[in-house]
Amino acid sequence: xxMRWNTSVLAICVVLHGVSHCGxxxxxxxxxxxxxxxxxxxxxxxxxxxTFNKAVELGFDYMFPxxxxxxxxxxxxxxxxxxxxxxxxxxxxxxxxxxxxxxxxSDFAAAHPEWFEIRRNGDRxxxxxxxxxxxxxxxVRQHKVKVFAQRVRDYNLDGxxxxxxxxxxxxxxxxxxxxxxxxxxxxxxAAKIPNKDAKWKQFRANYVTKFVRELxxxxxxxxxxRGRPVELLACSNxxxxxxxxxxxxxxxxxxxxxxVDGMVTMIYKHDANExxxxxxxxxxxxxxxxxxxxxxxxxxxxxxxxxxxLDQSLKALKTGTNALAFYRDDxxxxxxxxxxxxxxxxxxxxxIQRQPINYLQNPGFELALxxxxxxxxxxxxxxxxxxxxxxxxxxxxxxxxxELRQIIDRGFLGNPQSMTISLWTRAGALAAGTxxxxxxxxxxxxxxxxxxxxxxxxxxxxxxDGNDWQQFEVRxxxxxxxxxxxxxxxxxxxxxxxxxxxxxxAVSLSDQPADSPGDYKxxxxxxxxxxxxxxxxxxxxxLVSGSSFWEKGTEYDNAVDGDFSAENxxxxxAWVSQRPGQDQWILIALPxxxxxxxxxxxxxxxxxxxxxxxxSIELSNDGxxxxxxxxxxxxxDGVTWTERSFKPQHAKYIRFNGITGFNLEYAVxxxxxxxxxx
Numbered sequence: 001x002x003m004r005w006n007t008s009v010l011a012i013c014v015v016l017h018g019v020s021h022c023g024x025x026x027x028x029x030x031x032x033x034x035x036x037x038x039x040x041x042x043x044x045x046x047x048x049x050x051t052f053n054k055a056v057e058l059g060f061d062y063m064f065p066x067x068x069x070x071x072x073x074x075x076x077x078x079x080x081x082x083x084x085x086x087x088x089x090x091x092x093x094x095x096x097x098x099x100x101x102x103x104x105x106s107d108f109a110a111a112h113p114e115w116f117e118i119r120r121n122g123d124r125x126x127x128x129x130x131x132x133x134x135x136x137x138x139x140v141r142q143h144k145v146k147v148f149a150q151r152v153r154d155y156n157l158d159g160x161x162x163x164x165x166x167x168x169x170x171x172x173x174x175x176x177x178x179x180x181x182x183x184x185x186x187x188x189x190a191a192k193i194p195n196k197d198a199k200w201k202q203f204r205a206n207y208v209t210k211f212v213r214e215l216x217x218x219x220x221x222x223x224x225x226r227g228r229p230v231e232l233l234a235c236s237n238x239x240x241x242x243x244x245x246x247x248x249x250x251x252x253x254x255x256x257x258x259x260v261d262g263m264v265t266m267i268y269k270h271d272a273n274e275x276x277x278x279x280x281x282x283x284x285x286x287x288x289x290x291x292x293x294x295x296x297x298x299x300x301x302x303x304x305x306x307x308x309x310l311d312q313s314l315k316a317l318k319t320g321t322n323a324l325a326f327y328r329d330d331x332x333x334x335x336x337x338x339x340x341x342x343x344x345x346x347x348x349x350x351x352i353q354r355q356p357i358n359y360l361q362n363p364g365f366e367l368a369l370x371x372x373x374x375x376x377x378x379x380x381x382x383x384x385x386x387x388x389x390x391x392x393x394x395x396x397x398x399x400x401x402x403e404l405r406q407i408i409d410r411g412f413l414g415n416p417q418s419m420t421i422s423l424w425t426r427a428g429a430l431a432a433g434t435x436x437x438x439x440x441x442x443x444x445x446x447x448x449x450x451x452x453x454x455x456x457x458x459x460x461x462x463x464x465d466g467n468d469w470q471q472f473e474v475r476x477x478x479x480x481x482x483x484x485x486x487x488x489x490x491x492x493x494x495x496x497x498x499x500x501x502x503x504x505x506a507v508s509l510s511d512q513p514a515d516s517p518g519d520y521k522x523x524x525x526x527x528x529x530x531x532x533x534x535x536x537x538x539x540x541x542x543l544v545s546g547s548s549f550w551e552k553g554t555e556y557d558n559a560v561d562g563d564f565s566a567e568n569x570x571x572x573x574a575w576v577s578q579r580p581g582q583d584q585w586i587l588i589a590l591p592x593x594x595x596x597x598x599x600x601x602x603x604x605x606x607x608x609x610x611x612x613x614x615x616s617i618e619l620s621n622d623g624x625x626x627x628x629x630x631x632x633x634x635x636x637d638g639v640t641w642t643e644r645s646f647k648p649q650h651a652k653y654i655r656f657n658g659i660t661g662f663n664l665e666y667a668v669x670x671x672x673x674x675x676x677x678x
Contacts, residue, residue, distance in 0.1 A: 037348065037349075038345065038346060038347075038348060039324075039344070039345060039347060041055070041058060041059060041060040041061055041062070041345050042060055042061055042062025042063065042064065042089075042325070043055040043060045043062065043063050043064065043329065044063070044064030044065070044066065044093060044161075044325070044327075044328070044329070045063060045064065045065055045066070045329050046065060046066060046329075047065065047075040047076075047079060048329065050333075051329050052079070052082070052083075054338060055088070056086055056088075058338070058341070058342055058345060059345065060088065061087070061088055061089065062088060062089045062090075062091065063079065063083055063088055063089070063090050064090075064091050064092060064093055064161055065079060065090065065092045065093070066092065066093045067092050067093075067094070068094075068095075068098075069094035069095070069096065069144075069147060069148065069151065070099065070100075070106040070107075070108070070147060071106075073155075076090075076092065076155050077154070077155050077156075080155050080156050080157065081156075084156070089158040089159070089231075090155075090157055090158055091157065091158055091159035091160060091161050091231055091233060092151070092157065092160065092161065093161040093163050093235065094148065094151075094160060094161070094162060094163060095163045095164040096144065096162050096163065096164055096165040096211075097130075097132045097135075097164040097165065097166060097167070097168060098131060098132050098164060099131060099132045099133045100131045100132075101129070101131055102127070102128065102129075102131070103127055105126075105131065108133075108143055109126075109131075109132075109133055112133070112139075112140075113126060115133045115134055115137045115139070115140055115175075116131075116132070116133055116134065116175075117132055117133060117134040117135075117167070117168070117172050117173070117174075117175055118134070118172075118174045118175045118176075119171045119172055119174060120171045120172075120174050120191075120195055121171070122174075125168060125172065130168040130169075132168065134173075134175035134177060134178065134207075135167070135207040135208050135210070135211050136173070136175050136177035136178035136181070136204075136207045137175065137177050141207075141210065141211045141214055142214070144211065144215075145211070145214050145215050145218050148160055148215060148218070148219075149218045149219070149222060152219065152222055152230055153222065157230070158229075158230070158231060159219075159229070159230055159231025159232060159233060159261075160215075160219070160230075160231070160232055160233070161233045161234075161235060161264065162212070162215075162232070162233065162234045162235060162260075163235040164235075165208060165211070165212065165234060165235075165236075165249065166208055166236075166243065166247040166248060166249035167204065167208070167247050167248045167249070168247070169246065169247060170195055170196070170201075170245065170246055170247065170248070171195060171665075172204075172248075173204035173207075173248060174190065174191070178190075178203070178204060178207060179191070181203075182200065182203050185203075186199065186203075188200075196245070201244060201245070201248055202244075202248075202250070204248040205244060205248040205249065205250040205253075206250070208248065208249060208250065209250055209253050209254060209257075209259075212232075212234070212254055212259050212260070213257070213259055215232065216232055216259045216260075219232055229261075231261045231262070232259070232260050232261055233260060233261060233262045233263075233264055233293075234251055234254060234260045234262075234263055234264065235263075235264045235265075235266060235295075236249060236251045236263065236264070236265060236266065237265065237266055238265040238266070238267055238278035238279070238281050238282040238294070239278070239281050239282070239285075240252040240285045246579075251263060251285075252285055255285065255286055255287065255289050255290050256287075256289070258289070260290055261290060261291065262290050262291035262292070262293055262323070263282065263285075263286055263290055263291075263292050263293065264293045264295055264325060265278070265279075265282045265292065265293065265294050265295060266295050266297075266327070267279065267294050267295060267296055267297070267316075268295075268296075268297035268299065268300075268302050268327065269296070269297070269302060269312075270301060270302050270303075270552070271361065272308065272311045272312045272315055272361055273315070273359060273361065273408060273409070273410050273411040274410060274411070275294070275296055275312045275315055275316060275411075276315040276316070276318075276319065276357075276410070276411030276413075277410040277411040278294070279292075279294045279315070279316045279319045279321055280319055280411065280413075282294065283319055283320065283321055291322055291323055292321050292322065292323060293321075293322075293323035293324065293325050294316045294321055294323070294324060294325065295324075295325035295326070295327050296309075296312045296313065296316060296324070296325070296326060296327070297326070297327045297328070298326055298327070298328070298331050298332050298335060298337050299327050299328050299331045300331070300552075301552045303335075303337070304335050305335070305366055305367070306337060306339065306340035307364065307366050308367075309326075309337050309340045309341065309344075310340050310343065310344065311358070311361075313344045314352065314355055314357065315357055315411065317347070317352050318352060318353075318355075318357055318413060319413065324344070326341065356420075356506075356508040356510075357413070357508060357509070358506045358507065358508055359408045359411070359412075359487070359507045359508065359509070360406055360408070360489065360505050360506060360507050361406070363504060363505045363506055364391075364392060364393075364503055364504050364505075365382050365392040365393055365394050365503065366391070366392050368382045368392075369381075369382050369394065369404075371406055372394070372404045372405065372406055373404075373405040373406065373407075373541055373542055373543045373544075373557065374403065374404055374405075374541060375403055375533075375534050375540070375541040375542070376534045376535065376540065376541055377541060378398075378402075378534075379396060379397055379398030379399075379401075379402035380394060380395070380396055380397075380402050380403070380404060381394075381395050381397070382394055382395070383395045383501070385426075385501060392503075393426075393501040393502060393503040394491075394501070394502050394503070395499070395500070395501055396436075396491075396493040396498065396499075396500040396501075396502065397498070397499050397500075398493060398495075398497075398498060399496060399497055401492065401493065401494050401532070401534075402492075402493045402498075403490055403491065403492045403493070404490070404491040404502070405488065405489065405490045405491075405542070405543055405591065406488075406489050406543070407486060407487070407488050407489075407543040407544075407545055407589050408486065408487040408488075408489070408507065409485070409486045409487075409545045409587075412483075412484045412509070413509070414509070414511065415480040415481075415511070416478050416480065416484075416509035416510055416511055417477070417478055417480045417510065417511055417512060417513045417514070418475050418476065418477055418478055418509070418510050418512055418513055418514040419440075419442070419475070419476050419477075419478055419487070419507060419508070419509055419510075420473065420474070420475045420476075420506070420507070420508050420509075420510060421438055421440065421459070421473070421474050421475075421476065421489070421505075421506070421507055422471060422472065422473040422474075422504075422505070422506045423438075423461075423471070423472055423491070423502055423503070423504065423505040423506070424469050424470065424471050424472075424502065424503045424504045425461060425463065425469070425470050425472060425500060425501065425502055425503075426467060426468065426469045426470070426500070426501040426503075427463045427464060427465060427466070427498070427499070427500050427501075428465070428467070428498075428499040428500075431495055431496045431497040431498065432496075433495050433496060434463065434493070434494070434495030434496070434497070434498040435460060435463075435493070435494050435495055436460070436461040436463055436491070436492070436493050436494075436500060437458050437459060437460055437461065437490075437491075437492045437493075437494070438457075438458075438459040438461060438472075438474065438489070438490070438491060438492075439456075439457070439458055439459075439488075439489070439490035439491075439492050439527075439530070439531075439591065440456070440457040440458075440459070440476060440487065440488065440489055440490070441454055441455065441456050441457075441486075441487075441488045441527065441591075441592075442454070442455045442457075442476075442478065442484065442486075442487055443484070443485040443486040443487070443488075443622065443623040443624075444478075444479060444482035444483060444484050444485055445482060445483055445485055445622070445623075445624045446481070446482055446483075451622065451624060451625065452485060452620075452622030452623050452624035452625065453482065453622060454524060454621070454622055454623075454652070455521065456521065456522045456523065456524060456526070456527040456592075457476055457520045457521055457522065458520060458522050458526075458527070458530060459474050459476075459520045463500070469503075474520070475510075475514045475515060476514055476520065477513065477514040478509070478514075480511075485623050485624065486589060486623055487507065488543065488589055488591065489505075489507060490591055491505070492530075524592065524593055527591070527592040527593075528592040528593050528594065530592065531590075531591040531592045533594075536676055536677070537674045537675065537676065538590060538594055538596065538675045538676065538677065539560045539588045539590070539654065539673060539674060539675045540560055540561075540562055540674070541560060541561065541562075542560055542588055542589070542590055542591070543557075543588065543589045543590075544556040544557045544559060544560055544575075544586055544587065544588050544589075545586070545587050545589070546575070546577075546584070546585055546586035546587060547577065547578075547583075547584045547585045547586075548577050548578035548584060549575060549576060549577060549578065550576040550577065550578055550610075550667060553571035553572050554571060554574065554575060554576035554669075555575065556575050556586050557575075558572065558573055558574050558575045558671075559574070559575040559586055559656070559670045559671070559672060559673050560588060560672070560673060561573070561672075562672070563672075564602070564605070564671060564672065565605075566605035566606075566638060569606040569607070569610070570604055570605045570606045570610075570638070570669075570671060573605070573671060574604045574605065574606065574610075574638075574669050574670060574671040574672075575604075575669055575670050576604065576606070576610045576667050576668075576669040577658060577661075577667045577668045577669065578667065579665065579666060579667060580664055580665060580666075580667075581609075581658075581660065581661025581662070581663055581664045581665065581666045581667045581668050582658070582659065582660045582661065582664050582668070583657075583658075583659065584657075584658040584667070584668045585655055585656060585657045585658065586655070586656050586670070586673075587653060587654070587655045588653070588654040588655075588656075588673070588675075589623075589652065589653055590651075590652050590653070590654070592652060593621060593650045593651060593652040594650070594651070594652075594677055595648045595649065595650050595677050595678050596619060596648065596649060596650075596651050596654070596675055596676070596677060596678075597645060597646060597647070597648040597649075597676065597677065597678040598643065598644070598645045598646075598675070598676040599617050599629075599630060599643070599644050599654075599673065599674070599675050599676075600641050600642070600643045600672075600673070600674040600675075600676075601615070601634060601641070601642045601643075601644075601656070601670065601672070601673055601674075602638065602639075602640070602641055602642070602670070602671045602672045602673075603634045603635060603636070603637060603638050603640070603642075603669070603670065603671060604638055604669035604670060604671050605638025605639070605671055606638065606669065608636050608661075608662040608663060609661070609662065609663040609666035609667065610661070610666060610667050610668075610669040611634065611636060611638070611661060611662050611668070611669055612634050612658040612659075612660075612661055612662075612668040612669060612670060613633055613634065613636075613659075613660045613661055613662045613668075614631075614632070614633055614658075614659040614660045615631060615632065615633070615634055615656065615657060615658060615659060616628055616630065616631035616656075616657045616659060617629055617630040617631070617644065617654070617655070617656060617657075618654075618655040618657065619649060619651035619653065619654060619655075620651060620652070620653040620655070621650060621651060621652055621653075622652075622653075623652070623653050626653070626655055627649075629644070629646045629649070630644035630646060632644070636662060638671055648677075648678035654673075654675055656670060656673055658670070
């Protein structure tokens, strides 16, 4: 028996061009690190000499080149030799399900066209972006195992990282080898039952697991021959239930059966708190049996700055996970993020534990006003101050109220007793009566209870004329017996005239109690009185969260921005969910409760694949117990308003549910939602 990964190891992995795994700090076997040791580093790459040199410079321990598993890779052997001279392990990433791409096929696939996977509609996966043979065919699995073993031996690899070890999508898995076996075992015809049938999905997933099991056995044989481990790592999305639902990938079974040494979860998110939440989900699924490596993404628009990379890295590591991966090297160079990765590489476990999480996103306004709701935005803008070290701030310039608001709705760690809020302010000449407040509402609920509770606070911020920056900080109480659902933070300026700058805001949680738990608390009635909407439409410019969004330009807050543009598929104007086009939602959180009696909706102006068909509207006072006030269908166009009136009722939360889209395999969407008082 050879050594598996020890879950007490702290590791970090940079991922380039693909997916990866991180390892320990020696070539031959994983090593348990002391609590105060620096993290282990790894890099996933192509054959770039620049990346290799950078990895050596920063003391990386692992490299993960991305290659076609079915083709010889001449440069890989040279990389292995150079890496081993420096004590670095090589575990390439292989896209297992692929047997070619476009019109190009592997020799084995070209010789066996009868073994290509088949979709429910009868199409073969023998061309295009998804080209692959069926896991249901024993000869296919045997061939892949043989080639993988050959690659390990020929290139002296330390292990394999399995990517795309799944069906391409939920409509696949209808090859006769699978359909016939299902009928023989269950008596059911797969073509006559829903594609989402639980037993049918599990039956297909078992064939992928069978491949992983067969590969594990072959790698164990090689490990025995060598006298050292051959590591088998699996790449997947973070939630095993979603993996099963979409691609029949049962990685939970791989973990529980001990088939893999580590899980590399692809958490390509712009939302750092969603990163935190997904790492928690995957940590729980790994159950301490394997090493979990969350992979965050300096790629595309997900992470583009040092601040974002450090924020996501800290939030991932604060969950207690023993590894971290970065995707990918060309964008790391593009965005010049190696310096921040070097900072992460020097964090010790005690230092990680000491650093507080800032749950606010874009707290220094490096990304303009992203993540911040600003109502109509008439008196709020992002500016750059010439003096000091600050490069971006939010300016509140107004005659009347101006506000910045942000919702924190996921990723909470532990059972905190207090919340610390801090910010920096700089005030120019102030008119008499100008005031700045921190408005906070904490939505919480008893575990296993449908009831929620809302605590409101209004904290005055002391302002002084002049050009000096001042820091303000306050600690507010939390009930550790209740789970936090949402925290709504508002920075609200009131008065006849002002020129205020705010910067470097922070919200952190602590297990230390607040000093004065009764200070600043107000009633829900007073909170409602304090908030006076700028227009009759209560939701315009307010806070929105949701189940998912398609990509940048289709975010939740597009549904309340008053933009009705139809250009470029309504990007920047409409909310569009991820797949599937059913059971998706957005939640609008008002600063305080209002008496609502009417809702108006307009469908996405884009094509039907991104529009909502059936919908419902729900209201809530506490964010946990919702009541339906409207439902029906939206027209298949993006120009017709759908209006629903109902008996007036108090609510702080408005939830739009996209029950189904016009195409269930795509998305639901919404161009605009409006809500009005009686």
